[in-house]
Amino acid sequence: LEEALIFEIGRPDTSGVDLPAPSAAKARLGSLARKAPLGLPGLSEPEAVRHYVRLSRRNYSIDAGLYPLGSCTMKHNPRLNEKMARLAGFSDVHPLQPTSTVPGALELIGEVGRWLTELTGMAAVAMSPKAGAHGELAGMMAIKAALKARGLDKPVVLVPESAHGTNPATAAAIGFEVRAVPARADGTVGAADVRAAIDERVGAIMLTNPNTCGIFEPEVAEIAAAIHEAGGYFYCDGANFNAIVGKVRPGDFGVDAMHINLHKTFSTPHGGGGPGAGPVVLSERLAAFAPLPFVRVTDGEAVLVENPEDTADGETPYGRLTAFHGQMGMFTRAYAYMLSHGADGLRQASEDAVLSANYLRACLSDVMTLPFPDHPSMHEVLFDDRFLDGTGVTTLDFAKAMIDEGYHPMTMYFPLVVHGAMLIEPTESESKAALDLFAATLRDLVFAATGGDSERFTGAPRFAPRRRLDETRAARSPKLRWDKPAAAE
Amino acid sequence: LEEALIFEIGRPDTSGVDLPAPSAAKARLGSLARKAPLGLPGLSEPEAVRHYVRLSRRNYSIDAGLYPLGSCTMKHNPRLNEKMARLAGFSDVHPLQPTSTVPGALELIGEVGRWLTELTGMAAVAMSPKAGAHGELAGMMAIKAALKARGLDKPVVLVPESAHGTNPATAAAIGFEVRAVPARADGTVGAADVRAAIDERVGAIMLTNPNTCGIFEPEVAEIAAAIHEAGGYFYCDGANFNAIVGKVRPGDFGVDAMHINLHKTFSTPHGGGGPGAGPVVLSERLAAFAPLPFVRVTDGEAVLVENPEDTADGETPYGRLTAFHGQMGMFTRAYAYMLSHGADGLRQASEDAVLSANYLRACLSDVMTLPFPDHPSMHEVLFDDRFLDGTGVTTLDFAKAMIDEGYHPMTMYFPLVVHGAMLIEPTESESKAALDLFAATLRDLVFAATGGDSERFTGAPRFAPRRRLDETRAARSPKLRWDKPAAAE
Amino acid sequence: MRYHPLTDADRADMLARIGVSGIDALYADVPADELLAGFLDLPKGRGELEVERVMGRLAAKNLVAGSVxxxxxxxxxxxxxxxxxxxxxxxSEFLTSYTPYQPEITQGTLQVLFEFQTQVANLLGMEVANASMYDGSTGTGEAVLMAHRLTGRRKAVLAGGLHPHYAAVVRTLSEMAGDAVVTLPPDPTATEDLLAAIDAETSCVVVQTPTVFGHLVDLAAIADKAHAVGALLVAVVTEVVALGAIEPPGAQGADIVVAEGQSLGNPLGFGGPYVGLFATRKKFVRQMPGRLAGETVDAEGRRGFVLTLSTREQHIRREKATSNICTNAGLCALAFSIHLTLLGEAGLSRLATLNHQAAVALADALGGIAGVEVLNDTLFNEFTIRLPGDAAALVERLAAKGILAGVPVSRLLPGAGLDDLLLVAVTETVTPEDRAALVAAIRAAI
Amino acid sequence: MRYHPLTDADRADMLARIGVSGIDALYADVPADELLAGFLDLPKGRGELEVERVMGRLAAKNLVAGSVxxxxxxxxxxxxxxxxxxxxxxxSEFLTSYTPYQPEITQGTLQVLFEFQTQVANLLGMEVANASMYDGSTGTGEAVLMAHRLTGRRKAVLAGGLHPHYAAVVRTLSEMAGDAVVTLPPDPTATEDLLAAIDAETSCVVVQTPTVFGHLVDLAAIADKAHAVGALLVAVVTEVVALGAIEPPGAQGADIVVAEGQSLGNPLGFGGPYVGLFATRKKFVRQMPGRLAGETVDAEGRRGFVLTLSTREQHIRREKATSNICTNAGLCALAFSIHLTLLGEAGLSRLATLNHQAAVALADALGGIAGVEVLNDTLFNEFTIRLPGDAAALVERLAAKGILAGVPVSRLLPGAGLDDLLLVAVTETVTPEDRAALVAAIRAAI
Known part of the structure; x- marks a missing residue:
């Protein structure tokens, strides 16, 4: 069944909201009262509910099935967290109410910050970044501010080839020059390569650990030492923090700044692409540069520091990142998740995520190809497409065939350092039975591909709301909005 | 994709609920401490959420599509009502808290009762019946109690042939004898037929109005007069009240008792088969016999009358129907619906329901056959299967083919007075575009059937979670529970 | 109106297509003098914001259980x-679906009901269960009628520990149907001689465990006596969490077990909607009231579920139906089933233990107050205390101080001379601080 | 732990299959001395009931907006x-789905985004919009960067009516990137000469309407001046409900329009998550940051939607990307879109009128208090008053009495010498009684 667009079924004079009739009072809009219609369709409530329910049924979701998107961490989203976020004491308070009327909200921000610094072994945290990439920006800004405060002209940032694209984009956005560090054949970054790339112009390194190949960087401590010796800072991309929570602290291997994707590690819902939250933890060396606003906890009392005028000695914030205090709605969800798990449950979650990834690796490595067999996987296992050589089936075809088996595909073609990468992250939320069924299904697909049934792949998906969509056409002649069709007379 | 049973995937030692460890304190269970396992599987929360989400996706629902089940009134269920029902002041209060601590709850019950009596033109209401059939029971008990109080031995109840099966079942359950009244060729009950059936042993008549054929009984006032003249009472089945709210009051055409399906007329959700709520309104002649408990409103103050000891002069309740005060959670939803609609909106809802049914009738009556063309339809239009004569397609086949077109079928084979009945109730919740599409789809199906494509019908449904299910087998060797399969050695 | 998709233009078009001049032409069968001219004496429609204000004010007048x-x-x-x-x-797919009459597109509801039936049967220790009743009290009434049908007798005996409201429901139904009911006097001390009340005319004996006064009942001897005279034992459970800790009635010889399932999955809700559990032996299933889901296969041989044995029901058998019940408590049954699935056997056992231990601790503490007597030797999570004065008055005084102390027996049994008795329940939601507050308040008040 | 399906037995089986003796063998790449031996200094896990207690206590410490x-x-x-x-x-299908990378099984999200983009473009009076930004303030920062890319210039001019937080965000980003920013002084009386600040080095001028002080701004003259010198006009709207009543920025010549979308569909939530709206002219689309959904067809020719123009994005262009943004505000955008669909054009217009009339009524009433001056000739639903004393102190005093009177300008602009100014906002949720209470309280307090 097709579902039309709201513009095709809505009417400008229909409303699904009943409002009292305004009085005839005089407006005070000067010359700016609106003159023309906007073109916004309305639906009655029954129509609107049906429209969105029907649309939702064309989505895959964690709640409906395993969602093994490597590096995206599609773990279970507890409903308790949604309930807690909707407590009126959190959801119905204004960011600019007098702070005397929101002590509980400030205390919660302080508490989430305390958990994050304790779990990472860091000195401070900036809570306001709105998502992972925003946290990266915040962290790199702190590094830039620190370099400036120390009077250093070190405009170069080292970024490994295997890094997520946001790393170079972030560094470039605030004027750093990006210098690539090659990846080694075993999927890791070598301390020697880093040392070789460091010169006096290098102010920082951005490294993801566990890295995008799903491997814990074995030389991360040496790399940290190298950049520190050179007077620079170590930015760690925390996208994969969920593999090591409670097992090892980034502060212990020399990290100076790391953003934390609350939606990945602490299970705030992905919501079809956001909202996220990206608090960034900072080492002692960077703590003074945390941006405004921040919550300072002294003797158990949480104080909101919003303006340079409010700062204490030693606090030298480099500015403001966003209008208000951060993604409070995500903090409440993450805090419910933290309290529910506790120190024990968080460690168990990391261990189970790693265990599940390695279990899938064990179940599949005889039929799929591992580019980096020398290291155990962390929470995700990376395969490449060598096992498809000669089959006429591409990584993309393979992924689309998984859809027909009822699964969301894994992450494909990332990281770029591997040809035809397939990155599988089962998370800790899957039962052994679910993992076994998934592995068996993948094995069947591999045998089908190597057995010559390429049509099953190139024609996929067949059992989805849509067959293969033409992405080239979408990009070549972009149609980015609905326009009223020319009248068909 | 199949979804296993919880007994096949669950484990007795797995729990999706974390509870603190009990202490080692001594139990006081006497000799009755449990000795054997119960056989209850547990699922972790992610597994449980996925199980139920997947199961839900095998259901049709109003939110996903038009649900034209005649006599069932599948109208839109506003989410505001769900929100209101969950206010802690309603959902988290105990029925046996001191009444001094629940004045708002009692006031709400009183208010819902006031709306119901005003809308029906009746004197009193018993709020505690748990569903429509329970309300019928409550109403017929009131009639029985009134007959007894007046010393009358009138054990016979007249029930038209077209009545819903609950009517005779209810009358029989409390010891009435059921005597059938024939239906006339035009689908209505004749006052003359009723008069002919009345003798001194007749204590009541049960009539549905609008009736099960979707027609307002034109002689209802005369029928009421006839039974009243004979010293009996008029029970009106209120299942179809939603056609006439705000248009005509049952009290005005002589009704003595009528249950109201809150889930039909006032849109509390059907929930896959309940819970319902069936308050029964009573005329002056029956008001004194309302069962316990009830809410008495005096000078704006709502008082709960729970025991015979609490009754005032003239209150002669015949007993208690259920443990507590009725379906409070449904009252809150219905009250939100009443307040939202108001007197104007309720009348509009009835009119739109009737308009939509007659519109479908107009769109379809040239290709489908109307058994009773002489009266306008009320909120539902009844077709029969003559238009399928000679096609090899049964009413059931036709219904199953509708499933393949994305629709829930209409009510089939009810009422029994018509061969191959198809009763279509679109409700007021459908847009004209939705009605037009539905009518066009039905027309296509009719043409397919008369055009000889019977395989499209007999093989339906094809595009549903299951093909045609074997109901005979289920009834012949009932399998009503899961049993552990014998070990496959 | 936000819920009505039709516009005035749509309405005019539709009337034209129908071929009538106005909506009232469709109401032609209503006598003209009965058709209402204006609106009834009720307010006009309101937006969400206004409705929330009205209902929020009503809700705010009630003392919320969780707040005290x-x-x-x-x-x-x-x-x-x-x-x-x-x-x-x-x-949406659960909330806004109807009774699963079209099984091919309601497998979700049907599989849930099949799972529910199995869970309920296992929990109660019986062979088969139905797809739920309105609540425990009406289910008890239905159980008595079923016993009448099975035994051909028409006299039920109700134990003195049966919830007085349940007894009243049975009596109302029985009196109306002309059946006999023997209700034993209230039994707060668990000392009645129930066996003596069972005779050869008895269709069934109805026994609640734990009783309304909190005592656990050993059903085996009662079952033996009942069976010896050809009667049935109907066991009633109003607190199903107890079954995590005590022997299920089915294991003690009950023929029909009825329970109130509210404790799992469903809020207090000022009394409803709740969910009745109803289970029996396999051989009695065709006399069991209520809906049933059963397993079958589809045209391709795949497992599927349907409503079945509907020949017992009123829409087929009309005045010969097993009961007039037409719907069950679908959504409440779903909530029950999900909660029980989440708990699992281990969780239910632990939950029961937590309830029991908290109740024992409170009973011990209250029993330590001079002038307060605990009447229970055995209990699960509720017990009865005798106070030196009127229990209802004490409850009112404590309510004014923000403590909801329990149910005075006089609320359930006015005029029974039990005005000094108070029923006290304790669940896992009660904290040690809550218990201490109650003990202190009662100590201070008497 | 309730969220972990694996049992200890499962774990042992899985480790055996992997061929390692224990979980720490999988952490072999972590230097042994860094692997934590015990648990961190944080509490152990808790059940739902306990978590609700902890968080309920925190929530209860805050003064809920709707309660006063x-x-x-x-x-x-x-x-x-x-x-x-x-x-x-x-x-579930919206909440627990990811960014729609696999369009065949995420058409729900993609169609919503396509509808959202169209709604936003129409609302702002522009040609194209993206699939949302984090919020209005970060969107403003991105708009300035986009203007730099389009003009090749690196100096932004910020009007004195721009929200001080937005200005701070732009400055932070610009300073870090080495770009110039001219911030005009705060303009509470709407009397600044913005045109004079625009010169040939200006990449863009950033103007908010209504301003943070509530004044409506006629953008046409500013657009003309900007365009005349080759600069762009970036218009900012922090209260999108205003667009139900006033001319959209697009109709007044804006080149980029940024808005905070929180007002529709999203709660106050102590500041986030919110949703940034971002729209521009079609010719600028390849320099627009953020995700975009576009229409295409599938292999059978059916209409479908995909994420498109991703070559602008960081996962393809890396350090040359239009921005480093990787996600949008998907769920908040969905809420915005649903609310706007429910309102429709008629509902939005009426909502705007109700807001405006209530604000005008309150402004008139406050202006009637001796010593209080209303600074606005024009306004939508917010305005500025001058008090005879410190506004922040007054707000504190009124908060203690249960009235949240507004935002003192000193909260946003400490040290700017505007301590006697108060911003007062009025929406449809404010009752006449609420307004009267504020008037009486201010009258009494000064």
Whole structure:
């Protein structure tokens, strides 16, 4: 069944909201009262509910099935967290109410910050970044501010080839020059390569650990030492923090700044692409540069520091990142998740995520190809497409065939350092039975591909709301909005 | 994709609920401490959420599509009502808290009762019946109690042939004898037929109005007069009240008792088969016999009358129907619906329901056959299967083919007075575009059937979670529970 | 109006297509003098904001159980329900679906009911269960009628520990149907001689465990006596969490077990909607009231579920139906089933133990107050205390101080001379601080 | 732990299959001395009941906006959100889905984004919009960067009516990137000469309407001046409900329009998550940051939607990307879109009128108090008053009495010498009684 667009079924004079009739009072809009219609369709409530329910049924979701998107961490989203976020004491308070009327909200921000610094072994945290990439920006800004405060002209940032694209984009956005560090054949970054790339112009390194190949960087401590010796800072991309929570602290291997994707590690819902939250933890060396606003906890009392005028000695914030205090709605969800798990449950979650990834690796490595067999996987296992050589089936075809088996595909073609990468992250939320069924299904697909049934792949998906969509056409002649069709007379 | 049973995937030692460890304190269970396992599987929360989400996706629902089940009134269920029902002041209060601590709850019950009596033109209401059939029971008990109080031995109840099966079942359950009244060729009950059936042993008549054929009984006032003249009472089945709210009051055409399906007329959700709520309104002649408990409103103050000891002069309740005060959670939803609609909106809802049914009738009556063309339809239009004569397609086949077109079928084979009945109730919740599409789809199906494509019908449904299910087998060797399969050695 | 998709233009078009001049032409069968001219004496429609204000004001007048130390039970219990339960039952596909008459597109509801039936049967220790009743009290009434049908007798004996409201429901139904009911006197001390009341005319004996006064009942001897005279034992459970700790009635010889399922998955809700559990032996299934889901296969041989044995029901058998019940408590049954699935056997056992230990601790503490007597040797999570004065008055005084102390027996049995008795319930939601507050308040008040 | 399906037995089986003796063998790449031996200094896990208690206590410490007369705005507004919005965004299929990388199984999200983009473009009076930004303030920062890319210039001019937080965000980003920013002084009386600040080095001028002080700005003259010197006009709207009543920025010549979308569909939430709207002219689309959904067809020719123009994005272009943004505000955008669909054009217009009339009524009433001056000739639903004393102190005093009177300008602009100014916002959720309470309280307090 097709579902039309709201513009095709809505009417400008229909409303699904009943409002009292305004009085005839005089407006005070000067010359700016609106003159023309906007073109916004309305639906009655029954129509609107049906429209969105029907649309939702064309989505895959964690709640409906395993969602093994490597590096995206599609773990279970507890409903308790949604309930807690909707407590009126959190959801119905204004960011600019007098702070005397929101002590509980400030205390919660302080508490989430305390958990994050304790779990990472860091000195401070900036809570306001709105998502992972925003946290990266915040962290790199702190590094830039620190370099400036120390009077250093070190405009170069080292970024490994295997890094997520946001790393170079972030560094470039605030004027750093990006210098690539090659990846080694075993999927890791070598301390020697880093040392070789460091010169006096290098102010920082951005490294993801566990890295995008799903491997814990074995030389991360040496790399940290190298950049520190050179007077620079170590930015760690925390996208994969969920593999090591409670097992090892980034502060212990020399990290100076790391953003934390609350939606990945602490299970705030992905919501079809956001909202996220990206608090960034900072080492002692960077703590003074945390941006405004921040919550300072002294003797158990949480104080909101919003303006340079409010700062204490030693606090030298480099500015403001966003209008208000951060993604409070995500903090409440993450805090419910933290309290529910506790120190024990968080460690168990990391261990189970790693265990599940390695279990899938064990179940599949005889039929799929591992580019980096020398290291155990962390929470995700990376395969490449060598096992498809000669089959006429591409990584993309393979992924689309998984859809027909009822699964969301894994992450494909990332990281770029591997040809035809397939990155599988089962998370800790899957039962052994679910993992076994998934592995068996993948094995069947591999045998089908190597057995010559390429049509099953190139024609996929067949059992989805849509067959293969033409992405080239979408990009070549972009149609980015609905326009009223020319009248068909 | 199949979804296993919880007994096949669950484990007795797995729990999706974390509870603190009990202490080692001594139990006081006497000799009755449990000795054997119960056989209850547990699922972790992610597994449980996925199980139920997947199961839900095998259901049709109003939110996903038009649900034209005649006599069932599948109208839109506003989410505001769900929100209101969950206010802690309603959902988290105990029925046996001191009444001094629940004045708002009692006031709400009183208010819902006031709306119901005003809308029906009746004197009193018993709020505690748990569903429509329970309300019928409550109403017929009131009639029985009134007959007894007046010393009358009138054990016979007249029930038209077209009545819903609950009517005779209810009358029989409390010891009435059921005597059938024939239906006339035009689908209505004749006052003359009723008069002919009345003798001194007749204590009541049960009539549905609008009736099960979707027609307002034109002689209802005369029928009421006839039974009243004979010293009996008029029970009106209120299942179809939603056609006439705000248009005509049952009290005005002589009704003595009528249950109201809150889930039909006032849109509390059907929930896959309940819970319902069936308050029964009573005329002056029956008001004194309302069962316990009830809410008495005096000078704006709502008082709960729970025991015979609490009754005032003239209150002669015949007993208690259920443990507590009725379906409070449904009252809150219905009250939100009443307040939202108001007197104007309720009348509009009835009119739109009737308009939509007659519109479908107009769109379809040239290709489908109307058994009773002489009266306008009320909120539902009844077709029969003559238009399928000679096609090899049964009413059931036709219904199953509708499933393949994305629709829930209409009510089939009810009422029994018509061969191959198809009763279509679109409700007021459908847009004209939705009605037009539905009518066009039905027309296509009719043409397919008369055009000889019977395989499209007999093989339906094809595009549903299951093909045609074997109901005979289920009834012949009932399998009503899961049993552990014998070990496959 | 936000719920009405039709516009005035649509209405005019539709009337034209129908071929009538106005909507009232479609009401032609209504006598003209009965058709209402204006609106009834009720307010006009309101927006969401206004409705929320009105209902919010009403809700705010009530003392919320969760906001105070809370010990009220007597047939409805305040347990913690996991957030996922309420989320899942609000899925459109569960919430806005009808009774599963078209099984091919309602397998979700049907499989849930099949799972529910199995869970209930296992929990109660019986062979088969139906797809739920309105609540425990009406289910008890239906159980008595079923016993009449099975035995051909028409006299039920109700134990003195049966919830007085349940007894009243049975009596109302029986009196109307012309059947006999023997109700034994209230039995707060668990000392009645029930066996003596069972005779050869008895169709069934109805026994609640734990009783309304909190005592656990050993059903085996009662079952033996009943069976010896050809009668049936109907066991009633109003607090199903107890079954995590005590022997199920089925294991003690009950023929029909009825329970109130509210404790799992469902809020107190001022008394409803709740969910009745109803289970029996396999051989009695065709006399069992209520809906049933059964397993079958589809045209391709795949497992599927349907409503079955509907020949017992009123829409086929009309005045010969097993009962007039037409719907069950679908959504409440779903909530029950999800909660029980989340708990699992291990969780239910632990939950029961927590309830029991908290109740024992409170009973011991209250028993330590001079002038207060605990009447229970055995108990699960509720018990009866004798106070030196009127229990209802004490409850009112404590309510004014923000403690909901329990149910005075006089509320359930006015005029029975039991005005000094108080029922006190304790669940996992009661904290040690709550218990201490109650003990201190009672000590201070008497 | 309730969220972990693996049992200890499963774990042992899985380790055996992997061929390692224990979980730490999988952490072999972590230097042994860094692997934590015990648990960190944090509490152990807790059940739902306990978590609800902890968080309930924190929540209860805050003064809930809806519980008091409430006049706080300045970039976040308390509007009534229909219940169906929150219900729908909690559908599993929306809530627990990821960025729609696999379009064949995420058409739900993609169609919503396509509809959202069209709604936003129409609302702002522009040609194209993206699939949302984090919020209005970060969107403003991105707009300035986009203007730099389009003009090849690196100096932005910020009007004195721009929300001080937005200005700070732009400055932070610009300073870090080495770009220039000219921030005009705060303009509470709407008397600044903005045109004079625009010169040939200006990449863009950033103007908010209504301004943070509530004045409506006629953008046409500013657009003309900007265009004349080759600069762009970036218009900012922090209260989108205003667009139901006033001319959209697109109709007044804006080149980029950024807005905070929180007012529709999203709660105050102590500041986030919110949703940034971002729209521009079609010719600028390849320099626009953020995700975009576009229409295409599938292999059978059916209409479908995909994420498109991703070559602008960081996962393809890396350090040459249009921005480093990787996600949008998907769920908040969904809420916005549903609310706007429910309102429709007629509903939005009426909502705007109700807001405006209530604000005008309050401004008139406050202006009638001796010693209080209203600074606005024009306004939408927020305005500025001058008090005879310190506004922040007054706000504190009124808060203690249960009235949240507004935002003191000193909160946003400490040290600017505007301590006697108060921003007062009024929406449809404010009752006449609330307004009267504020008037009386201010009259009494000064």
């Amino acid at each position: 130390p809370f010990f009220v039970g007597a047939g409805a219990y305040r347990h913690h329900v996991p957030a996922s339960v309420d989320h899942l039952i609000q899925r | 007369p409430f006049f706080v705005g300045a970039g976040a507004y308390r509007h009534h959100v229909p219940a169906s919005v929150d219900h729908l965004i909690q559908r």
